[in-house]
Each structure stands twice: as C-alpha cells, then as structure tokens.
Amino acid sequence: MFYPSSHPWVEGETLGEHLEDRGVSRRDFLAFCAEMSAVLGVGSAMTPKVVEALQQARRPSVIWLQLQECTGCVESVIRTGEPTIGDLVLDVISLDFNHTLMAAAGEAAEAAKHTAMEENRGGYVLLVTGSVPLENDGMYLTIAGRTAREHLEEAAAGAAHIIAVGACAHWGNIQASRPNPTGAVGVSEIVRNKTVVNIAGCPPIADTVTATIVHILTFGRVPALDRDGRPMFAYGKRIHDQCPRRAHFDAGQFVEHFDDEAARQGLCLYRTGCKGPATFSPCPIFQWNTRTSFPIGAGHGCIGCTERGFWDQMTPFYERLPDLAGFGVERRVDMIGGAVAVGVTAGVAAHAVATGIHRTRQRKALPVVEQPAAGKEHDRG
DSSP: OOOOOGSOOTTTTTTHHHHHHOOHHHHHHHHHHHHHHHHOOOOGGHHHHHHHHHHHHHHOEEEEOOOOOOOOHHHHHHTTTTTSSSGGGHHHSSEEEOOTTSSSSSSHHHHHHHHHHHHTTTEEEEESSSEEEEEGGGTTTTTTTTHHHHHHHHHHEEEEEEEEEEEEHHHHHOOOOOOOSTTOOOOTTOOSSSSSSEEESOOOOHHHHHHHHHHHHHSSOOOOOOSSSHHHHHHHSHHHHHHHHHHHHHOOBBSSSSSSSSHHTTBOOGGGGGOOOOOOBBBHHHOTTTTTTTTTTTTTOOOOOTTTTHHEEEOOOOOOOOOOTTHHHHHHHHHHHHHHHOHHHHHHHHOOOHHHHHHHHHEEEEEEOOOOOOOOOOOOO
C-alpha cells in the first residue's frame, strides 16, 4: 500500500509522472484505467483515452466541505477498494481542505481553504457531505462563526464541478425527514446555477466517487446524470434487476422470517422488507469492502438508501413495500407467486412483459401484473 504523505508532488508534475516516480507499474496503471472504463460504462475502446487523459492530468484542487452529517461518507470514501484508485486517491487530487482529514485546525484550516479557493478559482472540484440547515437563519450549524449555507455558497461560486456525496448532501437524509426541525435541504436546493452531481447513498459506495472524479479528469465534464442528478453509470439500474436472488423473486420463493429455512437457502428477501424493487444503486455490482459483499448478499434486505426521501418512504424497513401509487410492488409480487401455481413459464413471461412496460412508462415504477383468470388457457407457443 502507498501512502500519500510518503511521495509528495512536485510542482507542475503530471499524474503519470507522479505515479511512475512512486514506482507504480505501467501494468497496474493500465489495469486501473481499464477497470474505470468498465465502471463508467464507456467500453474497452475508450480505455486508451482514459489512459492518455489521466497520464497528462495535473493534480486538481479539491475543497471538501462537511456540513450537517455524521462523517460516515468520509469514512466510506477513504476506504475505496483496490484495484480502483483506493489508497492513491489522495495523490490523484490535491485535497486542500477537509477538516476531518487535514492536520490544520481552526484559523489555519480556514486560511488554507480560502487560499486554495482563490488560487484555483474556476478550476477546483467542490465535494460536499452533509445537509444544509435553513431554519432559524441556519443557526443549527455554524463553522467559524458562519452558517453552513454561507460556506456552501462561497465555495460553490468558484468551483468548476460540484459533487454532493451521500444522502445528506443529496436531499437532507434523516435530518430532512419528518418533521425536519432544522429545515435541512440538500446541496442542489441551495446551488441552482450549476450542475450538482449527487453520489447517493447512506453512505455511498466509495468507488462511485472515485469513478466520477476519473470521468471529470478524463472528459472534462461530469458523467451523464439521471433526473435526480445521479451518475447513470452507477444509478441507472435497480438493485432488483441486478440482484443475485432475482430468480427466487420470479419464482415466488420468499423468506418469510429472518433465519427461517428460506433465509438459509438464500431466497428472496422482499417479504422481510427488501426495497430493492424500488431502489436504483450499483450495490450488487460494485459491492462493499473491496467487493466482498453487499447487504442483500449478506442476508439483509435493501433499505433504499440511495433514493430521495427514503427515511419516510421506505419505513418501516422490515415491512414489505406498501401498495403505493407508482409502485404496486406488493400486488405484483403476490400475483407472480400465484402465477407460479399455474405455470412458472407463464409467470416469468408475464413478468418480462410487465418489466418492459415499466421501463417505458415510468422509470422507477413497478407495474401491476394482472393474475390470469382461473381456468384460463395460457398460450405457450
């Protein structure tokens, strides 16, 4: 493992020169670029462009604000797993301000932040974790005598790119849930004149942050975003559609109680509260802890933490999704289970048709599949 402090950057040095000086092999660098191409969904044909761009990249300045939050997102990001940028992430960027990770404190830390913002105005990347409290003139969070909103607006004004990391910065998270006593909001509610990239999750997977920064360094722009400002390469598909237990859902095979025989067999967790059918996230693909596992893989249902308002919309976490307008998950899964009794093939076919309709009509909605009338003949041709 390499440590950032042991290999200081030389003024004007490119990333390629810096990694070579550190002894990072060409093979390892190319492997990293190939993996980033795969994660970003740009295909292997674009790997040479990623290689060329990162080799020539100058170390970008990053200002990282921590507002109303628990520091869990910082903990997640600094645990990026290899062979992604991992422990090299602090060498790829110049992390000029983050009050948790930097040695300076108080006035020295604030001075470092303002110096970095002035010297790199219009060119630095702004990372933000935490929500912004607005009630009572923002008194619920002040830093150096100024409110969170003031700090955010000042830093956003000179930023080239803004990345909101975690559910708090995305939409406010638990602080913004009912009754939201602090008036917490996400970054995009304050910064409206620039594109805000939302890396959703509580906390988000660190590799998503890394890949987003690599995309910016490679292409000079943010990746394609969904309607909620989340990168499509990571949040373009539901957990349900990538879940290793999906076949059990289609077959109507469910865990009814934690630690029952169905749970031991690894069957579908929908009836114990899994919110995978309504959650867009890369968890099944990227996974956690150096691709060891993810909640569903470990036997716990998804709680939907990448979705806006999940504390209000997805709770109780251990009860199955209610039949809310726009979802219809409960009815749908029961109908599929019933269809299995009259023929698994018919049930799966109906599921496939329903999924196609779902993707066309409403991206996040799970369509209702009508149960065939009793005794009705099914065309299997």
